[in-house]
Amino acid sequence: MLGLQALSDSLAVLAAEGEGGGVHFPPIDHIVKWPAAFGDGQFWAFNKIGLISLIAMVVPAIFFFLAGNKAKLIPGKLQNVAESAIDFVEQQIVLPAIGPDGMRYLPMLTAMMFFIWVGNMFEVIPTAHMPANARMAGPAMLALLALVMFVGVGLKHNGLHYLKEALFPPGVPVALYIIVTPIEILSTFLIRPFSLAVRLFANMLAGHILLVTFSVLTITLTNTLSPLIVAAALSFPMLVAFTAFEFMVAFLQAFIFALLTAVYIGSALHPSH
Amino acid sequence: MNSISTAVHTISQAFPEGATAAEAKGIAAATNAGLAYGLAAIGPAIGIGYLVGQSVQAMARQPEAAGQVQTTMFLGIAFTEALALIGFVVFILLKFV
Amino acid sequence: MLSLIGILAEEGAKTINPVVPDDVGEIFWSVISFFGLWIILRYVCLPPLLRVREERAAKALADREAASAAETQTEQVRRDYDTTLSEARAQAGRIVEDARATSDARRAEAVRQAEAEVASIKQAEIASIDAARAEALTSIRSDVSELAVSAASVVVGSDLDRAASQATIDSFVDQAATKR
Numbered sequence: 001m002l003g004l005q006a007l008s009d010s011l012a013v014l015a016a017e018g019e020g021g022g023v024h025f026p027p028i029d030h031i032v033k034w035p036a037a038f039g040d041g042q043f044w045a046f047n048k049i050g051l052i053s054l055i056a057m058v059v060p061a062i063f064f065f066l067a068g069n070k071a072k073l074i075p076g077k078l079q080n081v082a083e084s085a086i087d088f089v090e091q092q093i094v095l096p097a098i099g100p101d102g103m104r105y106l107p108m109l110t111a112m113m114f115f116i117w118v119g120n121m122f123e124v125i126p127t128a129h130m131p132a133n134a135r136m137a138g139p140a141m142l143a144l145l146a147l148v149m150f151v152g153v154g155l156k157h158n159g160l161h162y163l164k165e166a167l168f169p170p171g172v173p174v175a176l177y178i179i180v181t182p183i184e185i186l187s188t189f190l191i192r193p194f195s196l197a198v199r200l201f202a203n204m205l206a207g208h209i210l211l212v213t214f215s216v217l218t219i220t221l222t223n224t225l226s227p228l229i230v231a232a233a234l235s236f237p238m239l240v241a242f243t244a245f246e247f248m249v250a251f252l253q254a255f256i257f258a259l260l261t262a263v264y265i266g267s268a269l270h271p272s273h
Numbered sequence: 274m275n276s277i278s279t280a281v282h283t284i285s286q287a288f289p290e291g292a293t294a295a296e297a298k299g300i301a302a303a304t305n306a307g308l309a310y311g312l313a314a315i316g317p318a319i320g321i322g323y324l325v326g327q328s329v330q331a332m333a334r335q336p337e338a339a340g341q342v343q344t345t346m347f348l349g350i351a352f353t354e355a356l357a358l359i360g361f362v363v364f365i366l367l368k369f370v
Numbered sequence: 371m372l373s374l375i376g377i378l379a380e381e382g383a384k385t386i387n388p389v390v391p392d393d394v395g396e397i398f399w400s401v402i403s404f405f406g407l408w409i410i411l412r413y414v415c416l417p418p419l420l421r422v423r424e425e426r427a428a429k430a431l432a433d434r435e436a437a438s439a440a441e442t443q444t445e446q447v448r449r450d451y452d453t454t455l456s457e458a459r460a461q462a463g464r465i466v467e468d469a470r471a472t473s474d475a476r477r478a479e480a481v482r483q484a485e486a487e488v489a490s491i492k493q494a495e496i497a498s499i500d501a502a503r504a505e506a507l508t509s510i511r512s513d514v515s516e517l518a519v520s521a522a523s524v525v526v527g528s529d530l531d532r533a534a535s536q537a538t539i540d541s542f543v544d545q546a547a548t549k550r
Contacts, residue, residue: 028369028388036395045395053396057403057410064415071422073429082419096344106420107412115404136389137396141404195355202358205365205388256351263348362389370387 023220031212032134032205052122052132060114089113089258097262098269105265108149112142113258116200120250123208124243131204131250136197143197146261147189154268165271196260203253207246214239306367313360320353507547515539 034048067082075083089110094102119132133139154162166188167181214235221232328346332339391397518539 028365032388033393039395043394043398045393046399047393047395049393049396050399053399053403057407061407061410061415064411064419068415068418068422071418073422073426075422079419079422083423086416086419086423092340092344096341107416108408110416111404111408111411115407132400135393135396136391137393138400138404140391141397141400145404195352195359198362199351199355199358201389202361202365203354206358206361252347256347259344259348260351365388370389 023216025213025216028209031208032130034130048128048130049132049135049137052119052128052130053138055122056115056118056132059118060111085114086110092255093259093262097259098266101269102262102266105149105262109258109262112261113254116142116257117251117254120204120254121247123204123211123250124246129208129211131208133200133253134204134208136201139197139200142200142257143193146196146264147193149261150192150264150268151189153265154271157269158271162268162271166268192264196257200253200257203249207242207249210242211239211246214242302367306364309367310360310364313363314357317353317357317360320356321350324349324353507543511540511543514543 036045036047037051039045063078064082067078070076071079086106089106090103093109093113094106098105116133116138119138121131122128123131123134154166158165167184168177169180169184172180217235218232218239221228221235324346328342328349331342335342515536519535522535
């Protein structure tokens with residue numbers, strides 16, 4: 001009974017409104033929406049997401065520039081790292097998804113992967129703690145680019161034959177095209193880019209919300225000065241564990257985005273399989 | 274017994290009798306959002322579990338094909354996970370919009 | 371419920387929707403950044419790296435080809451050496467064989483000559499022996515016939531027909547000659 005009494009007291013502290021205490025999970029505006037540093041209201045409004053995007057451009061560019069600037073036959077340390085990154089994109093993304101003729105998309109896929117990865121990494125970088133891709137702008141733009149790319153590649157290399165293969169898949173009875181064609185239109189031109197964007201966006205937003213939740217919980221529980229402080233001993237390790245997990249997710253989502261783009265380009269390039 | 278009723282009372286204090294429309298909306302949104310995400314997570318959870326289990330089996334049987342199996346596994350996870358993530362987006366839409 | 375939806379629709383306009391890309395600035399800077407990165411990587415950063423990778427691959431290929439060429443050459447030299455060696459060996463064998471054949475032929479020739487000589491000598495000896503024996507037989511036959519006839523005529527006391535008894539004596543002598 002004493003325990004329950006203590007619990008109810010603590011819950012009262014947590015549930016209390018106002019200044020005295022309570023868990024204040026911030027509304028979603030506060031954790032994803034950032035005020036503009038300049039150009040507010042204009043189309044060049046520059047906020048934290050814009051800054052992170054610029055950093056996500058500059059960091060890989062500088063990295064590859066320094067590595068490739070004095071590229072030698074016998075690579076130095078930095079060149080070695082850069083070349084293994086290119087090897088990774090080639091061996092894990094381009095060759096399995098497109099094939100040897102996909103090497104001309106290597107720069108785009110490399111740029112895509114590194115842009116997303118660096119943007120995601122700001123989720124776990126202290127003092128930043130905001131994945132650029134937890135806002136829909138970046139993922140939507142990249143998914144639209146992927147759509148334009150694979151449709152363009154299909155039309156360029158296979159002409160109208162690509163549209164015919166995509167809309168009227170061979171080996172289907174003619175009568176079934178009434179059902180199949182709308183599904184194909186929906187799945188190829190709508191669901192593909194939509195799921196690409198949503199996959200990246202929702203993963204990063206979910207991770208961000210998860211980290212915010214456990215941070216808020218840890219801070220509140222340590223500040224309550226009630227017996228519930230022992231629960232902070234659970235929520236803080238969870239925060240650390242999820243931070244480590246988000247390191248992995250940040251890379252995995254960048255990899256999957258580039259891989260799926262490559263798969264779509266590959267299917268447009270070789271529509272028979 | 275007294276303590277339990279006190280606790281219940283304390284929790285219910287957060288939602289007093291004369292709840293305004295905004296609060297009612299908040300309650301409904303939270304409930305529906307939780308329900309939507311919970312339901313959306315069931316299928317993908319089973320799917321990803323099955324997928325990864327089969328992939329591990331394949332990798333154990335043919336360790337030399339592990340790289341290829343892994344890439345395909347990530348692709349499959351990405352496609353399966355999309356459903357759960359759409360559920361999450363619905364959750365966000367219900368809860369915060 | 372309907373009133374709730376009405377409230378949602380009413381308040382939805384005010385709060386932000388996190389799923390829709392509503393901030394144009396973010397889209398603008400994302401586009402600038404991504405296409406900037408793409409162009410930089412495509413035209414500035416990646417070409418030297420890719421070129422170096424290709425050069426290295428080409429060099430590795432060339433080195434491997436050179437190694438395989440050297441190996442082929444080594445193999446060729448060894449095969450030549452082996453051929454020469456086996457040829458020399460065959461020649462030596464042939465010389466030995468020739469020498470052996472020559473010496474064999476010579477020996478056979480010598481043996482044949484010696485044998486022929488021996489045979490002719492033997493022939494001559496046999497011929498002379500035969501002649502001597504025939505002579506001896508002839509003389510013996512005449513002697514014996516003479517002796518026998520004279521002995522018989524002594525016994526009988528009258529001259530016997532020499533020609534008639536001659537056949538009997540001859541058969542005796544021939545018998546004795548074959549009995550020898």
